[in-house]
Amino acid sequence: MNTTAAPSLSWSQDLALGHAVLDQTHQEFIDLLGQAEAADDASLIVRLQALFEHTVEHFAMEDDWMKASAFGPQHCHGTQHQVVIQTLQELLRRAREEGDLELTREILPELGKWFAQHAQTMDAMLTWHLDQVGFDPLTGQMSRAPTASGEAAACGPASCSS
Ligand SMILES: [Fe+2]
Numbered sequence: 070m071n072t073t074a075a076p077s078l079s080w081s082q083d084l085a086l087g088h089a090v091l092d093q094t095h096q097e098f099i100d101l102l103g104q105a106e107a108a109d110d111a112s113l114i115v116r117l118q119a120l121f122e123h124t125v126e127h128f129a130m131e132d133d134w135m136k137a138s139a140f141g142p143q144h145c146h147g148t149q150h151q152v153v154i155q156t157l158q159e160l161l162r163r164a165r166e167e168g169d170l171e172l173t174r175e176i177l178p179e180l181g182k183w184f185a186q187h188a189q190t191m192d193a194m195l196t197w198h199l200d201q202v203g204f205d206p207l208t209g210q211m212s213r214a215p216t217a218s219g220e221a222a223a224c225g226p227a228s229c230s231s
């Protein structure tokens with residue numbers, strides 16, 4: 070099959086977190102996801118690779134911020150990132166080694182749904198925390214010490230299941 074699809078996700082103010090660096094990164098993610106969804110068979114792997122590379126950097130940036138700012142729920146947030154990275158790696162492997170593009174075409178819209186929920190929950194919690202501690206993403210410094218209440222934003226089963 071050599072069909073293309075309309076993007077499953079578009080940028081909107083519902084996804085804006087009010088954090089300039091992360092909002093820019095999220096818009097880039099949505100653009101790359103849309104390009105992969107719209108790709109024909111000849112260009113799908115290249116588009117998927119571009120999405121993968123951007124996502125590795127995007128998630129590593131958030132993981133670094135979580136560590137540097139003593140963000141409480143970093144464990145399950147980071148675990149969600151790892152699952153998505155592993156999924157994209159497997160899609161690339163299947164596409165390259167087995168010529169399976171259909172699985173990628175099935176999963177990409179699901180990735181769009183996952184991303185919208187992730188941004189509005191996990192990433193929203195992270196940006197709230199970064200604002201609370203006055204975290205500067207350029208220097209990695211905090212202008213206020215993390216409070217017990219900030220770290221107590223526990224990562225319970227409910228927040229880890231999404
Ligand atoms: Fe993110």
Ligand SMILES: [Fe+2]
Pocket residue numbers: 131146150187191192
């Ligand atoms: Fe995230």
